[in-house]
Amino acid sequence: MAANDAYKTRLIDCDAGRRMGCQSFCCRMLVRLKPHEMEKPADGTPPKSFIDKDEEGYCIHFDKKTSLCGIWEQRPEICREYECNSDFMLQVALRETFCNIVELATKAASTYIPAETYTFIPEIEADESED
Secondary structure (H helix, E strand, C coil), X not given: CCHHHHHHCCCECHHHHHHHCCCCHHHHCCCECCHHXXXXXXXXXXXXCECCECCCCCECCEECCCCEECCHHHCCHXXXXXXXXXXXXXXXXXXXXXXXXXXXXXXXXXXXXXXXXXXXXXECCHHHCCC
């Protein structure tokens, strides 16, 4: 299996997640770039190590009209590797309203959700996820 194939094996159905109430919380998380993904500025300053956020706290590549990633094919490795169903914050996001990622994290710090009550966002079937 090629390195990129691993990213295709477990794609989450983000449309289903939003319908379930995740509120696209992962698109508000800090996205740290790996060293080989950082663009070196021409002026010699250190490269930026993260993806910028808009005024509402969403990734600048998140299209709020379509709820899609604007750089899906070139998204950072951390985005390709992220698996929301293993993140406790998804469970909180599905149960609580929040305005920003800090508010969600604060709610998560004081929330107990038994594992047997977890809700999971469905995965896209492998044949549907072909690029």
